[in-house]
Amino acid sequence: MKRRNFIHTAALGAGILAAPIPIFGKNIFSAELLNPGMDVATKKAMADVALNTARSLGSTYADARIGRYLNQYIFTREKMVQNTVNTESFGIGIRVICNGTWGFASTNDVTPDGIKKATELAVSVAKANSKIQTEEVILAPEKGHGEVSWKTPILKSSMSVPVSEKVELLLEANARALENGATYISSALFSVNEQKYFASTEGSYIDQDIHRIWPTLNATAIDKASGKFKNRQGLAAPMGMGYEYLMPDKSEEIKGAGDVVLYRNRYDLVADAIAAAKQAKEMLIAPSIEAGKYDLVLEPNHLGLTIHESVGHPLELDRVLGYEANYAGTSFATLDKLQSGTFNYGNELVNFVADKTQENSLGAVAYDDEGVKCKKWDLVRDGILVNYQAIRDQVHMIDQKESHGCCYSQSWNDVQFQRMPNVSLEAGKEKYSVQDMVKDVEKGIYLVGRGSYSIDQQRYNFQFGGTLSYEIKDGEVKGMVNDAAYQSNTQEFWNSCAKICDKDDYRMFGSFFDGKGQPSQVSAVSHGCSTTRFNGVNVLNTGRNI
Amino acid sequence: MSIYNKDEAKEIMSRALKFSSADSCEINLSGNISGNIRYARNTVSTAGVNSNQNMAVQASFGKKVGTATIDEFDDASLEKVVKRAEELARLSPESPEFMPPLGPQKYEESKTFIQKTADISPDFRAEVAAASINPASKNDITAAGFFDDSNGFNSMMNSNGLFAYNRDTAMNFTVTMRTNDGTGSGWSTRDYNDVSMFDAAEASQIAIEKALQSKEAKAIEPGKYTVILEPAASIGLLQNMFFAFNARSADEGRSFMSKEGGGNKLGEKIVDERISFYSDPMNSIVPSSTWTGDGMPRKKIVWMENGVVKNLAYNRYWAEQKGVEPVPFPSNAIMEGGDASLEDLIKDTKKGILVTRFWYIRGVDPQTLLYTGLTRDGTFYIENGKIKHPIKNFRFNESPIIMLNNLETLGKQVRIDGNLIPYMKIRDFTFSSLSDAV
Numbered sequence: 001m002k003r004r005n006f007i008h009t010a011a012l013g014a015g016i017l018a019a020p021i022p023i024f025g026k027n028i029f030s031a032e033l034l035n036p037g038m039d040v041a042t043k044k045a046m047a048d049v050a051l052n053t054a055r056s057l058g059s060t061y062a063d064a065r066i067g068r069y070l071n072q073y074i075f076t077r078e079k080m081v082q083n084t085v086n087t088e089s090f091g092i093g094i095r096v097i098c099n100g101t102w103g104f105a106s107t108n109d110v111t112p113d114g115i116k117k118a119t120e121l122a123v124s125v126a127k128a129n130s131k132i133q134t135e136e137v138i139l140a141p142e143k144g145h146g147e148v149s150w151k152t153p154i155l156k157s158s159m160s161v162p163v164s165e166k167v168e169l170l171l172e173a174n175a176r177a178l179e180n181g182a183t184y185i186s187s188a189l190f191s192v193n194e195q196k197y198f199a200s201t202e203g204s205y206i207d208q209d210i211h212r213i214w215p216t217l218n219a220t221a222i223d224k225a226s227g228k229f230k231n232r233q234g235l236a237a238p239m240g241m242g243y244e245y246l247m248p249d250k251s252e253e254i255k256g257a258g259d260v261v262l263y264r265n266r267y268d269l270v271a272d273a274i275a276a277a278k279q280a281k282e283m284l285i286a287p288s289i290e291a292g293k294y295d296l297v298l299e300p301n302h303l304g305l306t307i308h309e310s311v312g313h314p315l316e317l318d319r320v321l322g323y324e325a326n327y328a329g330t331s332f333a334t335l336d337k338l339q340s341g342t343f344n345y346g347n348e349l350v351n352f353v354a355d356k357t358q359e360n361s362l363g364a365v366a367y368d369d370e371g372v373k374c375k376k377w378d379l380v381r382d383g384i385l386v387n388y389q390a391i392r393d394q395v396h397m398i399d400q401k402e403s404h405g406c407c408y409s410q411s412w413n414d415v416q417f418q419r420m421p422n423v424s425l426e427a428g429k430e431k432y433s434v435q436d437m438v439k440d441v442e443k444g445i446y447l448v449g450r451g452s453y454s455i456d457q458q459r460y461n462f463q464f465g466g467t468l469s470y471e472i473k474d475g476e477v478k479g480m481v482n483d484a485a486y487q488s489n490t491q492e493f494w495n496s497c498a499k500i501c502d503k504d505d506y507r508m509f510g511s512f513f514d515g516k517g518q519p520s521q522v523s524a525v526s527h528g529c530s531t532t533r534f535n536g537v538n539v540l541n542t543g544r545n546i
Numbered sequence: 547m548s549i550y551n552k553d554e555a556k557e558i559m560s561r562a563l564k565f566s567s568a569d570s571c572e573i574n575l576s577g578n579i580s581g582n583i584r585y586a587r588n589t590v591s592t593a594g595v596n597s598n599q600n601m602a603v604q605a606s607f608g609k610k611v612g613t614a615t616i617d618e619f620d621d622a623s624l625e626k627v628v629k630r631a632e633e634l635a636r637l638s639p640e641s642p643e644f645m646p647p648l649g650p651q652k653y654e655e656s657k658t659f660i661q662k663t664a665d666i667s668p669d670f671r672a673e674v675a676a677a678s679i680n681p682a683s684k685n686d687i688t689a690a691g692f693f694d695d696s697n698g699f700n701s702m703m704n705s706n707g708l709f710a711y712n713r714d715t716a717m718n719f720t721v722t723m724r725t726n727d728g729t730g731s732g733w734s735t736r737d738y739n740d741v742s743m744f745d746a747a748e749a750s751q752i753a754i755e756k757a758l759q760s761k762e763a764k765a766i767e768p769g770k771y772t773v774i775l776e777p778a779a780s781i782g783l784l785q786n787m788f789f790a791f792n793a794r795s796a797d798e799g800r801s802f803m804s805k806e807g808g809g810n811k812l813g814e815k816i817v818d819e820r821i822s823f824y825s826d827p828m829n830s831i832v833p834s835s836t837w838t839g840d841g842m843p844r845k846k847i848v849w850m851e852n853g854v855v856k857n858l859a860y861n862r863y864w865a866e867q868k869g870v871e872p873v874p875f876p877s878n879a880i881m882e883g884g885d886a887s888l889e890d891l892i893k894d895t896k897k898g899i900l901v902t903r904f905w906y907i908r909g910v911d912p913q914t915l916l917y918t919g920l921t922r923d924g925t926f927y928i929e930n931g932k933i934k935h936p937i938k939n940f941r942f943n944e945s946p947i948i949m950l951n952n953l954e955t956l957g958k959q960v961r962i963d964g965n966l967i968p969y970m971k972i973r974d975f976t977f978s979s980l981s982d983a984v
Contacts, residue, residue, distance in 0.1 A: 026614075026615045026616065026617075027613060027614050027615050027630075027634075029630075029633075029634065029637075080641075080642055080643070081639050081641075082641075082643075084638070104594075129590070129593070132589070132590055132672075133589070134589050135589075167639075183798075183799070183800075184798065184800065220800050222798075222799040222800060224799055224807065224808050225806065225807060226806060227799070227804055227805060227806035227807070228913065229799055229800045229804070229912075229913060231800075231912070321587070322586055322587050322688060322690060322724070323586045323587065323591060323690075324586070324690075325586055325688070325690035325722050325724060326584075326586065326690035326691050326692055326720055326721065326722040326733075327692070327720075329905075329983070330724075332982070332983070415592070452908050452909060452910045452918065453908055454906045454907070454908045454918045454919055454920070454941070455906060456905065456906065456920045456922070456939065456941075456981040456983035457905055457906070457920075457922055457983050458982070458983035458984065459983075460981055460982040460983050461920065461939075461941055461979060461980070461981035461982070461983065463918050463941060463943075463979075465910060483911070485910060485918075487941065487978065487979050489982070518582075518584050518692040518694075519582060519694070538979075540943065540978060542910045542911055542916055542943060543911070543914075544911065544914040544916050544945060544948065545914075546802075546914050546915075546945065546947050546948065
């Protein structure tokens with residue numbers, strides 16, 4: 001059985017979400033989000049039914065994922081709660097290798113009978129597909145991990161916080177934004193808890209409890225006389241954290257250039273809503289940027305998306321090999337570029353690491369969805385392309401022996417496949433703040449937060465805008481500007497990197513609903529970096545008169 | 547079982563309604579069987595079949611509303627879901643924009659169900675994949691594609707006596723053909739309610755030809771060019787314009803459709819006078835359901851006539867606020883076209899660019915409906931009425947409003963993504979940079 005709905009909501013400002021929000025499972029009471037679900041001993045017994053059935057039917061490998069996926073979404077605008085959704089989805093997905101071929105089936109009937117039938121179906125799918133399979137599945141070795149468990153190290157589960165308390169916070173943020181000049185304001189809170197149990201014929205029984213949270217807001221200011229309107233989105237990042245992310249802490253605030261307040265591991269929704277209202281009004285009277293070459297100073301909650309699109313996606317091995325050719329596309333970062341050992345993805349300042357273990361990140365787990373222990377590895381070192389992102393059945397294609405541990409499925413009833421781990425730009429080594437960086441710029445633009453984004457199907461040419469843009473002249477921030485978007489080419493851009501702030505400025509951007517595959521699956525991924533400067537980038541003026 | 551006929555659906559929802567003690571109760575019952583096949587690197591990568599059935603019950607007490615869902619329809623399950631919706635409603639805050647359920651409505655009988663599409667088998671899907679992979683292999687080309695089909699029903703009933711039912715079928719196909727030297731790429735797409743209209747070999751051949759013709763593309767300078775947009779290219783921009791036909795965001799002052807000084811652009815001419823489009827659920831080529839999810843009847847509605855905005859969508863709440871009749875958001879768009887074929891449009895072009903499709907379209911400025919994106923999978927330079935050579939892909943920054951003001955010629959209509967859109971020749975289309983992507 002597969003139930004999937006989508007929320008189309010006008011509550012979120014344009015640009016926050018490109019696609020409708022996926023809703024999995026059945027509606028439940030918020031109190032039911034705290035039910036414990038199936039106990040570990042029963043999950044192990046159920047998983048063993050799948051593994052034993054698969055073995056008895058001739059499978060050379062099998063894994064079972066028993067998943068309970070809990071979501072809570074709350075949407076508000078102005079003084080009103082628009083919608084509160086609590087959902088639960090529970091079931092088991094079974095993947096087998098028979099005759100060297102994958103087979104997959106899933107069921108929400110998590111009983112010995114239901115699991116046995118689903119496993120038989122997975123085996124029959126594998127046997128049928130093996131007739132048209134041209135390449136046998138080769139799995140990188142992975143030892144069994146025995147019975148282990150892991151939990152996102154949260155301080156306070158968002159699911160345990162009453163809906164009324166969350167609504168109160170969102171409506172308080174809305175009220176303060178309206179008091180401070182927003183014509184309209186919407187805010188929302190997404191809370192996710194994945195309770196995943198993984199077992200494989202190699203002797204792993206892995207129980208994981210994963211939490212994610214994302215507060216959003218969008219303030220709109222309107223000048224009725226001129227008909228002009230401007231939106232300012234929130235500057236929160238989605239995080240692999242609990243409700244503690246919404247408990248403000250001054251020590252986690254970062255003062256950006258242009259008096260912008262930015263957030264690391266704690267977020268002040270109300271303060272950001274007030275700032276959003278004021279800045280949306282300021283945008284209404286800010287001048288339009290003059291097109292030309294500028295030095296760009298890119299704040300992490302902006303640069304994270306540029307990293308996601310221009311580094312994260314092109315280094316997915318399945319894209320490189322052509323498996324995504326009909327949808328998201330292929331990649332300019334072809335195998336020969338890796339094999340050469342000399343491909344300058346960026347200059348020597350540029351180091352990208354993939355990391356499935358990074359604290360507070362959206363992608364953090366101890367084991368991936370095929371039971372591989374997660375780790376950190378280099379993608380680009382001193383500017384040179386050194387690796388891709390690959391999973392157990394892919395690493396042999398790049399002559400490697402060990403999976404990178406970045407396999408993921410959005411639910412128990414979708415088959416797992418390679419997904420982007422957290423991909424981050426390492427901080428600069430010498431002490432250097434955003435204020436130091438601004439001082440060193442003669443003609444530049446400081447971009448904050450995510451805005452418009454678009455990149456080609458091989459990830460060469462891109463265009464990005466920000467939530468906020470400030471002009472820098474002769475080492476000082478002159479003021480807010482409108483209509484700035486920069487265009488560049490991935491390799492050229494990362495080779496124009498001039499300076500990276502140190503670790504004190506490092507924080508994460510996140511993508512909560514990153515889409516890939518046909519049928520499409522979502523995943524959540526973070527990208528860390530410090531504020532970074534790029535020299536001589538082409539900036540367009542996107543203003544038009546109609 | 548996930549597909550119920552009209553009588554079965556009515557019987558199940560009537561049984562559920564009997565358990566309701568709320569002020570009002572509205573039930574949506576739906577079911578669907580869908581199948582798909584995906585291929586890449588000239589081999590099948592995944593294939594699957596899914597079936598689902600779902601009932602959503604919305605109960606209300608005054609303006610307090612609760613929704614619960616279930617996928618089993620025995621009496622005990624139905625009672626459980628209705629009671630759960632009622633409990634959720636009692637616990638909810640008042641919803642100021644809640645509208646009570648509609649009374650009985652009259653709907654036309656839709657044309658959305660075709661038995662042949664409902665009968666699509668795994669073997670048929672495998673043949674679709676083979677119709678791409680086999681000719682690709684013979685042409686030193688690698689095929690990647692996705693075919694999916696669905697067969698389902700939607701129905702609703704409420705405590706005010708409304709009942710609605712619709713069956714529908716659909717299929718979608720996309721294929722990308724890439725030359726094995728990596729220098730050429732072609733693409734095509736097809737979507738139908740009736741699979742007998744679909745020819746996988748023909749669609750695959752077009753993508754192969756585009757791939758072969760697009761090899762060794764030349765770079766030309768970005769700038770303003772006359773373009774011939776295939777409907778697969780223009781639809782992305784046009785759909786974003788259609789979404790702006792929303793009265794509420796216009797009236798609130800935060801849409802392209804908002805007017806200086808307040809109000810909206812209803813009655814204003816905003817594009818070339820040859821541009822007219824409407825929606826019509828009874829169109830035989832792009833049929834859609836004749837009712838919306840909240841039970842509003844869908845009828846033919848003219849949205850733009852001779853470049854003038856004729857209608858904006860009003861949901862029931864906003865219509866009541868503004869004292870007008872509700873206008874449901876359409877499920878299709880039919881843009882009036884002309885007689886010219888693609889070949890005719892090319893023949894009449896002195897200098898221009900033929901665009902197969904646009905990719906990664908994202909909004910840049912909601913005030914002007916400015917969008918950016920790129921050409922992909924077959925972009926060609928036209929000179930003196932002929933395709934001269936393939937060109938490298940471009941990034942564009944353009945607004946559909948500017949585009950439709952710069953109309954040169956409208957060509958024949960093509961079904962694309964459930965809409966009927968003509969080939970269009972547009973002058974001064976803004977390409978702002980080159981892309982090396984193939």
